[in-house]
Structure formats: structure tokens, C-alpha cells
Amino acid sequence: MSLQLTLASRNLFHDRLRFIATMVGIVFAAVLVLVQMGLFLGFGHMVTTMIDHASTELWVVPKNAKCFEDPSLLDIKLRERVASTDGVATVIPLVIGFSDWRLESGEMTPVFIVGADLRDGGLQPWNLVEGSTQALAERGAVAVDRSYFERLGAAGIGSVAEVRGRRVRVAAVTDGIRSFTTTPYVFVDLKAARTYTGTPTDRASSLLVRLKDGADRDAVLQAIRGRIGDAEVLTPREFRSRSRSFWLFGTGAGAALFAGALLGVVVGTVIVAQTLYSSTKDHLSEFATLRAMGSSNGYIYKVIIYQALINAVIGFCLAAGIGAVVVEMTEKSALPIVITPWLVVGLGVLTLVMCVVSAIGAIFRVVRIDPARVFMR
Template sequence: MKTDYRATSPRQKRPLFLAWLQLRQKWARLLVAVTGISFAAVLMFLQLGFRGALFSSAVEFHQSLNGELIMLSSRYRSLISLDRFTERRLYAMAGVPGVQSISPVYLNFIQWRNPDNNQIWDIFAIGINPEHQVMNLPGVQANRQQLREPDTVLFNRGSRQEFGPITQYFQAGDLIQTEVDERRIKVKGLFQLSPTFGINAYLITSDLNFLRLAEFRQPGLIDVGVLKLEAGADVQQVLAQVELHLPKDVKVLTKEDYAKAEVAFWNTSTPVGYTFDLGVVIAFIVGAVIVYQILYSDVTEHLPEYATLKAMGFHDRYLLMVVYQESLILATLGFIPGVLIALGFYQVTHWATLLPMTMDLGRVLFVFVLTLVMCLVSATVAVRKLQTADPADVY
């Protein structure tokens, strides 16, 4: 019976996977734990999804602009915090080397009447020169020339139902006439811009039509100037040239910085960014409490068994590893359904709100790391109970 089992050999016995064997025993509790962690992961995904949708929808307009540099009033903050400047500032830049063309854009909320129920809603109107390719949006490219006709507009496919079923009417081939700021207008085409947290719907029209609809706006005082550079021109170099001649009442940004400024506005100058960050923190805490409850009761229930292990000569470290492994298993098992459920919610939210809810790898990894941290923190609190497993108590 004497066997030399201490001999070292390349084929060592595989260690028992105690953590999994222990979790597997109480499958109902395992299910509760996995559900709780999934719930927390879904909450975090939703908060981050809303936050991401907010930011990506907020800059869809910015990114659609067909130009590398953007001129703005120095007091401009965001699409919902506009300031006007004279278009002469923009035309002055036409001669700067590297600038190919310039184009003024008018922006204003104006009143749109729902053709079905006559309710009036504010819509964000964009006035562009129909001869220029100012916005790189498929519907605009195809239809902008039709805007030369008086009182014609392009309507926002992604707008909410409050504005009337314009998209359906248009696609059915119906002629849509409604009133915008008391003028009768015709919808000539559709384009796609997602609603943002500040803008429910957009409307694109020509600069001349814009001034007819927004009678209170003065011709020549514009909101955004788009500078299109020659092919191969160095953006930073042209920007430096432009800034040489720049009066104090206007600023020029690259398109990327223009979009970043919009995101920064929503993040810091409104409560929205904070709200979603807090949502993530709360989801994290809820998840951590759930995992803690599960691990704590698991440790408590197995305390005599842990004491037995200690009495057999296992180090505390071994038991700590078991609990930490359990928490990592729970994190992984809870995370996978969490991602899938979150993807479903993203789709449903997109249908309901038209917000651009999209999942990206960075967010998946971020939430996975948050879930891991959540479970490890809970395990760290729960293992304090392990110290009370006294091997002397097993006799």
C-alpha cells in the first residue's frame, strides 16, 4: 500500500476546481446570482448606451458637414446655444490659400404644424445653399436642387411621431403640404438625422426658403460657416493661415474639434452626462450588493467545510482563491447573457426613440471590466467572513 506519491512527474494531478463544484451544487442560487449580475450589466450597458447615443446623435449634424474647417461666432456653444455672425467674415476667408470653397448655413428652431392633428412642434431648420454640397447626407445630395423652388423643404426620416407620419406619406407618394411658421410648404424629399436630447427633428431647406420661413432672421447673419479645403491641403496649416486674419467675434475649428465641443457641452454644461455616469455607478453598486449577498451566504453556509479544509492543512490563501474564483465565474456567467439582453434593449430603445443605440467592442470590454471589478470587490468583502472559520471548531 506504500506508494511513492510524492515523486514529481510531468503529469501532475489536476487540481480540483472547487469554486465551480461548489457553485454548481446550488443551481437555484447560481441562477439568482447570474441573473443579478446580468441585471447589473444590462443596467450599465443601458446607461452607457444612452450616453453614447446622446453623444453620437448630438454630432451627426456636425459630421455630415462637407468641409474641414468650421467658422462659428465666438459666443456659439452648441446647436441649442447658437449665436450669429455676419457672413462677410466667412467670405473674407475665400481667398486664403488652400480654401477651395465656403458655404454659409442658417440654423433656427421654427414651428412645424403636424398635418394630421394640427399640433405645433418646434423643428430645427437648416438653411443651406442648394447649389452647394454642404451636407454629406444621401437624401440631401439627391434632392437639394429641388429646394430652389419656393417653400419646399426636405424632411427628417428619423423624426418622432409628434411631427406627423411624414415619412409614410412621402413614401406612399402623397403630396405633403403643411404649415411652417404660418407658410404653406411642400416636402420634396427625406434625409436621415437622429433625434438628439435637444432636437426632436430636423428640416433642411434652401437659404432663401429659410429666410422666408423664419421671417425674424436677418439675411447675411449666419450661424455656421463651412470651409471646404482643396484636395491635399494641410488642415492645420490652413487653420493657422485662417486664424491670422480672424477678428475676435468669430472662431474657426476643425470639424473634429467642432464635434468634440458639442459633446463637451452636453457632458459638462448640462446635467445629462452626469446623470448617466451616476446611473452606471448605481448599477455597479446594485450588482456589487447582489454578488456580495450570494458570496456571503455561500461562505457562511460552507463555513464548517472551510474550517475542515483549514484543519486539513490548507492555507487561508487557498480558500481566498476559491471565493475569488467563484466571483470570477459569476462575473463571466452573468456578463454573457447581460451583453445579449443589452443588445435586445438597444434595438427596442432604437425602435421606440430612434436614438442611435449601438454596441461597440470598447464598451463591451469596459462593462466586462466593471463587472469583474464589481465581483472582486464583493468577494473581498465576503472573504472577511472566512477569517471566522476556526479549524479548532471542527472537533
């Protein structure tokens, strides 16, 4: 094995320019796949960030609501029906919707209002770095994320603006609550949310259901379904799955990301295959000599496979390093790239498979070598 590995490495490093070209192909393919899939995971996390941070066991939403941002409304009377169900501790109305934020300069930008009863919790701003949730009970108080300061014309606590023609003041600041649509989230109390979104007092966007300790969630879920008519009751997992399906596949975003990843695999495989084939072709005389000396086909095949594996290992390490840098650079961006351990393992396997498949063309070329050609030189 050591002799085969030595021969493989010498073949690879003999022409350094060709080796660099091979590495560029492998790294390009691996980084493209890593970034595309990292974007896919990051997008999937961001579309459910509000659902993930809601302190609730069940969601009551309008029928066929596609995602958290769905503009459909519920009749607030459903709150009493749900609250009277055995096992239900609290039912918290949630009001959401788009509105306009007017800076002091007169410039306007769209924002997404999120409002819930501050006394009941349910869905409140997290990762607070300035101010407090209780401060939102004050008239005109809002919470915004500091990553949107420039767009909102804010500089911190005390900054003022107008929402739907009403004066507001930044009373709390968060860090890291970003919207995948790039529209800033603005947290307010329930009453203010109705005002800023124009939602009637007899309507709500959804109901957050918190259960009593020890309550059977499935049993409560079934009981609620029999009381809410056309509305739907979902677990957080079901709501997350529905939201991801809508944004990733219903809008075509997921297909575009997968297409980019597939393109990376195809381009990388072609580049590596062409390079390995060219390298093997340049060393046909050496392979013919090995066959004339009695080396088995298996021995020669292993040399070529080892070349592919060396390429894969070096290319993967370089791609993983670049991926780590990309994750660091996008951590505070509007759409951070998420790379999980499973994605790294999958990329390693994919890189190995890509390089081994690329070596098949070179193996087919060697199979057709006539050992007698060594005596014709």
C-alpha cells in the same frame, strides 16, 4: 486547479435559488451600466450628427458658440474675408434655427431648420430614401426624416404643411436623421432657411470652409483666425468636442448617466458580496475541514475566487445578450443606445472586478475559521 474549480461550482449550484439571486444582482448591475454608458455614447453621437455629416474641413462660428444649435449669428461679410485666404476653395453659409410647423389640422409643432446653398453642398440631407437633394431648390420644398412622419402629419413625398406661415411640401425623405432634442430636423435651401427662421440676409449661423487640395489645414486655420475678428474658426474635431462637452456636462445630462452607471455597480457589488458571504458562511464547516486536512489558505482563497469568476462569466454573458437586444430595440428610437466593442470589453473587466471585490468579504470570513471546529461537530 480542476479540483478547486469543481468545488467552487458545487458550492455555487448547491443552492439554486441563491445562485439565481446572485445572477439577478450581477445582470442588473451589468445591464444598468451597459445601458447608461450606451446612452452616453448614443447621446454623444447624436449631438454631433450634423457636424459629422458636413463636408467641410473648418467651421467659422460666432465667438463662444457652444454647439451646432447655438442661435448666435455671424456677419455675412466674413465670408469674403475667409474666401480670400490662401488655401480656401469654398466658403458656404449655413443658416439654422427653430421654427414652427403647422399641420393641415391646425396643430403646431416645433422644428429645427437647416439650410445651406444647394449648389455648394456643405451640409445636405443624407440617407435619402425618397426624392432628391436637387428637389429642395423648388419653392417651398423641404426634406424630413420619416421617423417624424407622425409628429409632422406627413405620409411621404407630396405631404404639405406650413412653416412660419408659409406653405411647404415634402420633396425628399431621409431615414435615421434624428435630433437628440427630439425636435425634427427640416432641411431646406439657404434662401428658404432665412425666411423660415427670420434670419436677416446679412447674417449667417456659421460658415463652412472647404480647402483646396493639398492645402495645409493648420496654416489656413491660423490665417483665417487673423481675419475674422471676434468669430472663431474650429476644426470638426474641436467643434464636436465642444458640442459634446456642452450637452453632456454643461447641461448635467452626462453626470446623470454616470450616476446611474455608478449606482448599478454599487448595487450589483453589494448583492454579489452578500450572496457570496452568505454562501461561504453556510459552508464554513467544509472550509474548516479543508483547513484541518492541511489545505493552505491560498487553496481556499482560490475556491472562493473561482466562485466569483464563475458568477462573473455567466452574469456577463447574460448581460451582453440582453444588451444586444436592447440595442436592436432602440435602433430606431429618438435616442438609440450605442454599444461599442470597447464598451463590451470594459463591461467584462468591470464585472470580473466587481465579483472578485465581492469575494473579499467571504475570504476575510474564512481566514478566521478555527480548524478545530470540525472536531466539535
